[in-house]
Amino acid sequence: MTLKLFGNLISTNTQRVAVVAREAGVPYELVEVNFLQAENKTPEFVKHNPFGLIPYIRDEDGFELYESRAICRYIAALDRAAGPTLVPTERKADSLFEQAVSSEQSHFDPLATELAKEKIILPRRGFPPSEARISELVKQMRATLAVYDAILEKQKYLAGDDITLADLFHLSYGAVLVQSGLGLIEERPNVHRWWKDISSRPAWLAVQSDYNARFGQ
Structure with a gap:
């Protein structure tokens, strides 16, 4: 079982x-x-x-x-x-991990969710997206990813030099951002390096393979 x-x-x-x-x-x-x-x-x-x-x-x-x-x-x-150990146990490392997790949930996920709605979900359902709303969301996401870029200039991953859940939490909506064609991840060099790293991990590739096998994409 x-x-x-x-x-x-x-x-x-x-x-x-x-x-x-x-x-x-x-x-x-x-x-x-x-x-x-x-x-x-x-x-x-x-x-x-x-x-x-x-x-x-x-x-x-x-x-x-x-x-x-x-x-x-x-x-x-x-x-x-x-x-790998995806949640640090040492006190300071764990605090930095919690900081990164909070950043994903507060500053990345809500914007990515709304961008997915405007750029992908609404058009697929036959509804026009709001260009004004997209413009505002892009502005906010660029600000978030500028912070990420500064963090990732100093370390390999968002909570330090070891991958954690904080990085993996970004994969599903990060893929949606890439699919949107806005180039938001690609325009920040450190974010782009980090994204290429996490999105090429065998675990994520396996999930994408399962998705493609099920839905034929």
Whole structure:
């Protein structure tokens, strides 16, 4: 029996958990939830995640957990995790890690989410994006990535010289940013170097391969 991941690889949050599981060397079984048909809103699903969102996990002992970043922390801390240490244990290193994680959740993810909506999701659904909104989001994202660039000029990864969850948390929406064609990651040399590093890791390539095999891209 392995860890079960209830989600869908279309979902950036599901991808976030999948890449961390692969990076940590924790086998998982993806149990696909068709959220486009609102399977995540059914009474049965809501028993496991009361917010009706994907993903959630069920471990071998029946333990269940939702919220992708919490799931990633849980996976990284498992005794059976065989990959690199993704959460530092030394006090100062852990504090810098928490700082980087907070930066991703506060300053990167909200902007990337909105840019994905305007540049990709709305056009796919036949709705025109707001160019004014895109312009403002790009301005804010450039400011965030300027800070990242300064950090990454001094160290290899966002929390230091070792990869952590803070870096991996950026992969799913970072890929969306690249897909948007705005060139935001590419225009910052240190951010671009960091992105090429993390996005070429075997764990992320495996998740992308699974996505392409499922959705034919």
